[in-house]
Amino acid sequence: MNAYTQNEIMIIAAARALRNEDICFVGIGAPSAACNLARLTHAPDITLIYESGTIATRPDVLPLSIGDGDLCDTALTTVSVPEMFRYWLQGGRMSVGFLGGAQIDRYANLNTTVVGDYHKPKVRLPGGGGAPEIATNCGEIFIIMAMGKRAFVETLPFITSMGHGATGRERRSLGVKTKGPTKLITDLCVFEPDHETKEMTVASIHPGVTRGRIAENCGWAPAFAADMGETPAPTARELEVLRDIQARTKAAHARS
Amino acid sequence: MARFSTLAEAVRENVHDGDVVAMEGFTHLIPFAAGHEVIRQGLKRLTLIRMTPDIIYDQMIGMGCADKLVFSWGGNPGVGSTHRIRDAVENAWPKALELEEHSHAAMANAYEAGAANLPFAVLRGYIGVDLPKVNPRIKSVTCPYTGEVLATVPALRPDVGIVHACRADRAGNVLIEGIVGCQKEVVLASKRVIVTVEEIVDDLGAASPNAVVLPSWTLGAVVAVPGGAFPAYAHGYYKRANSFYIAWDKISRERESFLAWMKENVLEKGPEAFAVHAGKRAAS
Numbered sequence: 346m347n348a349y350t351q352n353e354i355m356i357i358a359a360a361r362a363l364r365n366e367d368i369c370f371v372g373i374g375a376p377s378a379a380c381n382l383a384r385l386t387h388a389p390d391i392t393l394i395y396e397s398g399t400i401a402t403r404p405d406v407l408p409l410s411i412g413d414g415d416l417c418d419t420a421l422t423t424v425s426v427p428e429m430f431r432y433w434l435q436g437g438r439m440s441v442g443f444l445g446g447a448q449i450d451r452y453a454n455l456n457t458t459v460v461g462d463y464h465k466p467k468v469r470l471p472g473g474g475g476a477p478e479i480a481t482n483c484g485e486i487f488i489i490m491a492m493g494k495r496a497f498v499e500t501l502p503f504i505t506s507m508g509h510g511a512t513g514r515e516r517r518s519l520g521v522k523t524k525g526p527t528k529l530i531t532d533l534c535v536f537e538p539d540h541e542t543k544e545m546t547v548a549s550i551h552p553g554v555t556r557g558r559i560a561e562n563c564g565w566a567p568a569f570a571a572d573m574g575e576t577p578a579p580t581a582r583e584l585e586v587l588r589d590i591q592a593r594t595k596a597a598h599a600r601s
Numbered sequence: 602m603a604r605f606s607t608l609a610e611a612v613r614e615n616v617h618d619g620d621v622v623a624m625e626g627f628t629h630l631i632p633f634a635a636g637h638e639v640i641r642q643g644l645k646r647l648t649l650i651r652m653t654p655d656i657i658y659d660q661m662i663g664m665g666c667a668d669k670l671v672f673s674w675g676g677n678p679g680v681g682s683t684h685r686i687r688d689a690v691e692n693a694w695p696k697a698l699e700l701e702e703h704s705h706a707a708m709a710n711a712y713e714a715g716a717a718n719l720p721f722a723v724l725r726g727y728i729g730v731d732l733p734k735v736n737p738r739i740k741s742v743t744c745p746y747t748g749e750v751l752a753t754v755p756a757l758r759p760d761v762g763i764v765h766a767c768r769a770d771r772a773g774n775v776l777i778e779g780i781v782g783c784q785k786e787v788v789l790a791s792k793r794v795i796v797t798v799e800e801i802v803d804d805l806g807a808a809s810p811n812a813v814v815l816p817s818w819t820l821g822a823v824v825a826v827p828g829g830a831f832p833a834y835a836h837g838y839y840k841r842a843n844s845f846y847i848a849w850d851k852i853s854r855e856r857e858s859f860l861a862w863m864k865e866n867v868l869e870k871g872p873e874a875f876a877v878h879a880g881k882r883a884a885s
Contacts, residue, residue, distance in 0.1 A: 373679055396705060397627050397780045409843040410678030412628025414834055417779045425813075426627050426652070426783045427713045430706040435725055458702075463735045469690045471676030471683075474653075478706040478726045507729030515729050520749075598843040 349579045351532035352491065354551050356382060356587060357579045359443075359489045359530040368392045368440045370479055373411045375489045376443035378591070379530075381407060385586050394433065396475040398424045407594040430475070434482050442483030444476055444506070445490055448498050451544050451565050453488060453508030453526035453536075455480070456501045463503060473505045480506035481516075485524040491532040492562035499564045513543035533559050535576060536567075544568060551576045603773030603820040608797065608872045611822035612638045615793045616647075616761050623650040623712075623759040623791060624657065626833060627782030628678065628841070632765040633657050634829035634872045635797050640664045641868060650759055652708045652783065656832065656849050659683040660867070662698060663859055669699040671757075673708045680846055684853040694856065702736055707754045712783045714756035715790025727752045762791030765830045766815070767837060768805060768882075769798045773817035776805045779836025781813045788815055797826040799838050799879065826872045827879035839880030 349357075359379035363369060365388040371380045373395075381404065384391050392401045397412035401421035408416055417423050424433070433439070446455035447470050457476065461467030480486055486508070490496060508526045509516055516525050529536035529545050533554045536545035546568040547559060552575060559567055579587075606614075616622060616639060624632050636657040639647075649658055650671040655678060661667060663685030675686050689698035703711070710722035723742060733739040733752075740753050764784040766775045775796050777784055788794050796815070801823075807814060817823075832842035832849075852862045866874075 397629070397782070399780065409680070409846060410628045410841070412678075412780050412782075412841075413843070414629070414779070414836060414840055417629070417836065423780055425781050425785065426705070427709040427786055430709045431713075431724075434706065458731070463731075466691060469675075469682075469687045472672065472674050472702055473704050473730070473732065474674030475705040477704040477728075477730050477732065478724070481728045482725065504729070504731045510729055519729050521728055598847065601840050601843050 347579060347581050347584055349584055351551070353584060353587060354576065354579055355489060355491065355530055355532040357583045358535055358551070358576050359487065360386065362487050362528050362530065363388050363391055363441065365390050368394065368438060370394050370396070370434060370439045370442040370483055372444045372476070373408070374445050376445055377407055379489055380443055381590060382583070382587050385590065386583060394439065396426070396429060398426055398429045400424065400433070405593065406597040407590060409598055430478065434478060437482065439483040441485050441487060442479040443487050443489070444479060446488065448496055448501055449488065449490055449529070450498060450501050452510060452513050453529055453538070453545050454501055454504045454510065455488070455506045455508065456503045458503045458505045460502055476506040480508070480525070481521050481523060483523060486526045488526055488529045490529070492559065494562060494564050497563045497565070509538060509543035533562065537570070539568065546570045547573055549574050549576045552578050603817040603823040605773065606822050606824060608634060608638045608824045608826055611795045611824050612642055615795055615821055616644055618644055619646045620760040621648040621650065622761045622763065623757065623787050624763045625651060625782055625784050625787045626765055626830065627652065627780055629780040629782065629833060630765045630777065630784065630830050630835060631657055631833035632763050632797055632829065633831060633833065634826040634875045635763045635765070635795060636661055637867045638872060639666060640863070650757060652705055653678070654686060655683060656846065659685040659853055660863065662686050662689050663695070663853070664863060665695040667698060669701065671701040671703070673703045673705045677846055677849060680850050685859060688856070701738065702732060703739070703754060704732065707739070707752070708757070709783055711754045711757040712786035712790050715758045716786045719756055721753045721755050723751050723753050725751055757790055759787070759791045761793045761795065762787040763795045764788060765797045765835070767798065767835060768800045768802050769796070769823050770802060770805050773820060773823045774805065775815045775820060775823065776807055777813040777815070778808060785813055785815065788819055794819070794821045795824065796820050796822070797824045797829045799827055799829070799835050800882070801825050826875055828875035828877065829872065831875055831878035837882050839878060
């Protein structure tokens with residue numbers, strides 16, 4: 346049994362969701378760590394694309410921003426930002442988009458805009474960036490977020506990017522053909538949408554985590570799937586590769 | 602035709618109080634030196650446009666240059682908040698800041714529409730989200746061929762576009778390599794253009810005939826400011842100073858520490874201070 350943190354199993358479980366043949370639009374932060382871990386383990390041919398225009402990038406260290414020079418230096422090609430959003434994202438070339446967020450609701454809608462009233466915010470967050478269009482133009486969406494009652498909320502103050510909509514039916518009613526969030530990977534469990542209601546439902550629970558702990562860290566009463574399983578514990582190799590790239594990253598960011 | 606000048610002259614001649622100014626560079630080639638010159642000249646009431654208003658707009662807004670910000674993602678990438686922008690939005694310090702907020706896709710499209718001399722941009726975007734409820738400039742159009750309803754945003758046509766580039770030749774033609782962002786679109790969408798460059802050379806030495814080269818006659822002022830994108834970076838010259846981006850979080854968190862840093866590093870300095878960050882171009 347390898348010792349690991351909840352943050353590590355979150356990134357590792359997220360990496361496992363990616364497939365070797367995916368064309369993946371990568372958000373910064375935890376999504377970027379998961380995507381590069383997948384590339385360095387079971388999915389060596391995965392195509393990672395960052396919104397800075399870098400296509401099929403293979404960074405040696407995790408970028409701090411979506412436009413670090415390593416991304417361009419190791420990319421197959423780099424296109425302009427308008428081209429990235431028009432031809433490659435809106436053009437329907439991405440099989441999966443990988444996002445994080447500040448707040449999420451039971452239908453996996455995300456808020457990264459404001460807490461409180463938009464015009465008189467309590468906390469002004471960065472805003473949507475690429476997410477509103479990533480959420481509807483990629484084939485499916487994976488979301489990675491640590492659980493907590495301030496993050497997993499009953500009602501979002503603002504919908505920055507659409508998951509399955511306010512009632513779970515909005516994608517269909519708005520004519521969106523892509524799948525939307527199919528996995529929500531957290532530090533305690535993995536959620537997947539219910540086939541009928543689209544409510545995010547616990548599909549897999551991380552080893553040693555109780556249902557009570559998940560409920561305590563969730564702003565709504567979470568549903569658990571009838572066939573819920575246990576997330577396989579991280580392997581020694583997964584932990585080694587993740588820790589290695591994180592150590593390289595920390596050293597590189599302190600140096601530059 | 603581009604005119605070579607000093608940075609102080611370029612800003613004095615092209616940027617005026619109340620102008621709509623776009624300073625672009627998507628993480629790469631951010632025109633920091635030019636932004637500092639705008640601050641030193643005490644320009645006021647600007648509308649600042651930028652997809653990712655990171656440290657440079659944090660500095661300009663914290664110093665009171667702007668009345669309005671048009672943007673799509675405002676933070677310190679990978680680090681956290683832009684504290685000065687937050688202070689302006691949440692507490693009106695040093696003055697109130699009006700926001701016009703978009704998504705990246707919409708802003709990139711809006712610059713492209715500006716460059717293409719079109720009145721608006723059209724995209725399959727903003728579906729099922731709240732931004733159109735708080736930004737009345739986001740509208741829609743029905744496709745006359747398919748009936749699909751698509752989002753629209755007005756074209757961006759800045760009074761002044763300011764970018765940093767790798768190098769210029771002696772005729773004032775400018776080369777951008779690496780992450781090219783939306784600099785070409787901003788230059789072609791703007792009424793007046795200032796370009797700062799790492800160096801001025803006899804031959805641009807572009808890697809490919811398809812490299813992004815902005816002809817001299819599309820530009821206004823061209824200014825050599827080696828290191829002028831620090832703490833962002835210039836492809837082939839120097840790397841992004843990620844440690845500075847991390848350090849900025851602490852510097853900018855409190856008004857006093859921010860003002861002290863700006864006095865020492867911007868108000869009492871000139872563009873030549875960036876030279877220490879300049880790297881020598883690797884031989885290609």
